[in-house]
Amino acid sequence: xxxxxxxxxxxxxDAGLEARFQGVIxxxxxxxxVHSTHSLSCSSNQDRQAPKLERDEVSPLTPxxxxxxxxxxxxxxxxxxxxxxxxxxxxxxxxxxxxxxxxAKALKAAGRPVISFGAGEPDFPTPDYIVEAAxxxxxxxxxxRYSPAAGLPELRAAIAxxxxxxxxxxxxxxxxxVTNGGKQxxxxxxxxxxxxxxEVIIPTPYWTTYPEAIRLAGGVPVEVFAGPAQNYLVTVDxxxxxxxxxxxxxxxxxxxxxxxxVYSPEQTREIGLWAASKGLWVLTDEIYEHLTYDGVxxxxxxxxxxxxxxxxxxxxxxxxxxxxxxxxxxxxxxPLDVAKAATNMQxxxxxxxxxxxxxxxxxxxxxxxxxxxxxxxxxxxxxxAMVAGLNAIEGVVCPTPxxxxxxxxxxxALLGREVGGIRPATSAxxxxxxxxxxxxxxxxxxxxxxxxxxxxSYALGDDDLATGVxxxxxxxxxxx
Numbered sequence: 001x002x003x004x005x006x007x008x009x010x011x012x013x014d015a016g017l018e019a020r021f022q023g024v025i026x027x028x029x030x031x032x033x034v035h036s037t038h039s040l041s042c043s044s045n046q047d048r049q050a051p052k053l054e055r056d057e058v059s060p061l062t063p064x065x066x067x068x069x070x071x072x073x074x075x076x077x078x079x080x081x082x083x084x085x086x087x088x089x090x091x092x093x094x095x096x097x098x099x100x101x102x103x104a105k106a107l108k109a110a111g112r113p114v115i116s117f118g119a120g121e122p123d124f125p126t127p128d129y130i131v132e133a134a135x136x137x138x139x140x141x142x143x144x145r146y147s148p149a150a151g152l153p154e155l156r157a158a159i160a161x162x163x164x165x166x167x168x169x170x171x172x173x174x175x176x177x178v179t180n181g182g183k184q185x186x187x188x189x190x191x192x193x194x195x196x197x198x199e200v201i202i203p204t205p206y207w208t209t210y211p212e213a214i215r216l217a218g219g220v221p222v223e224v225f226a227g228p229a230q231n232y233l234v235t236v237d238x239x240x241x242x243x244x245x246x247x248x249x250x251x252x253x254x255x256x257x258x259x260x261x262v263y264s265p266e267q268t269r270e271i272g273l274w275a276a277s278k279g280l281w282v283l284t285d286e287i288y289e290h291l292t293y294d295g296v297x298x299x300x301x302x303x304x305x306x307x308x309x310x311x312x313x314x315x316x317x318x319x320x321x322x323x324x325x326x327x328x329x330x331x332x333x334x335p336l337d338v339a340k341a342a343t344n345m346q347x348x349x350x351x352x353x354x355x356x357x358x359x360x361x362x363x364x365x366x367x368x369x370x371x372x373x374x375x376x377x378x379x380x381x382x383x384x385a386m387v388a389g390l391n392a393i394e395g396v397v398c399p400t401p402x403x404x405x406x407x408x409x410x411x412x413a414l415l416g417r418e419v420g421g422i423r424p425a426t427s428a429x430x431x432x433x434x435x436x437x438x439x440x441x442x443x444x445x446x447x448x449x450x451x452x453x454x455x456x457s458y459a460l461g462d463d464d465l466a467t468g469v470x471x472x473x474x475x476x477x478x479x480x
Contacts, residue, residue, distance in 0.1 A: 125323060250271075260407065440468045
């Protein structure tokens, strides 16, 4: 049985494309027709089978490339009431981290002395040699044209070399798909592997985009929470308890955004062996691989558990390691059939990533790691200062993060207490109160899972960090 959902596999042949786009005109709208013989096959450890779609029937979980606008009586009613945005898109929550960062920047632009702990990006400039490579590429007419949808061949080859160097995992350049930032790699991976109703186990707290990407791809996120008592690290027993016949993917992230937690080599292998024994796919996000502290190593689950075989997809990019968040270059590394399917999808969505950005990324992955080593010294200093400052506040508990550049503070003891004349009941209310009263922006735990926590990025200047933590200490320290 193919690893790919039928909706994705169908894009791989001209016949599939022709069948997909044979539509009808209904109420003046072109609508792709779903044929009665079409079924959505759930390839998984259980060989599960999704319900067949009858002729002209529309799945409520269909992702963008399979959306049918054929109007049923219900859709006709929606049209009559003036609905403008589809239910599928309306259900997507705004990125909470970007929302906090945008609000903080807007207040700063208005002259307010806001300090933002919201943004997940280094405060360092992109290294000069990378910028110079981009300038040279911009001047080269060769890069003024379309390029392969999966990425420039030289960049894909360099990513394969870099992956062997940093993760100890050998891949063919044909397995690499270069994407417009890491978020596109996340969505394309889920869209390529998931059929409607397939479940994805997500260790929680999680990065805010993961569950939205899963839902958009038609999947069902299943949260497995590990709190500060576990240093935000899930156990195999917890994963086993979350397993159902519909489980297809385990999401594994180490180092973690938002907690900074890092799984040990032993923990990583144990989880990988468990996933392999269940026949699950593992989607591993390794974007923070070079940002670990206190001698804690980064371990790729693909290397730690080779028993996973061809059921691993690696996500990565240049944003965090090389201070290139705005350049928008990420990638996925997958088995050849999955990489091919994702490339087909990308060819209809965005085509190639901007060539200038790709050439900048090429310079980054082929270059030295001196820049990240310099950043790590600063991040480590700020990490220690932030954790010490937060733990000095009564009612705040902040485990020491060993990776990334975030602290994840437990503020449950502050909820319901009077602070600033208000009794916040949730961390979202507390975060809003902090911004209003102290002009410090933090991201509430609701963005990453349960309420009761705050994420603070220490990827900002030392002076701003000290001032911001000082404001928090003064304000929260007065809670009654």
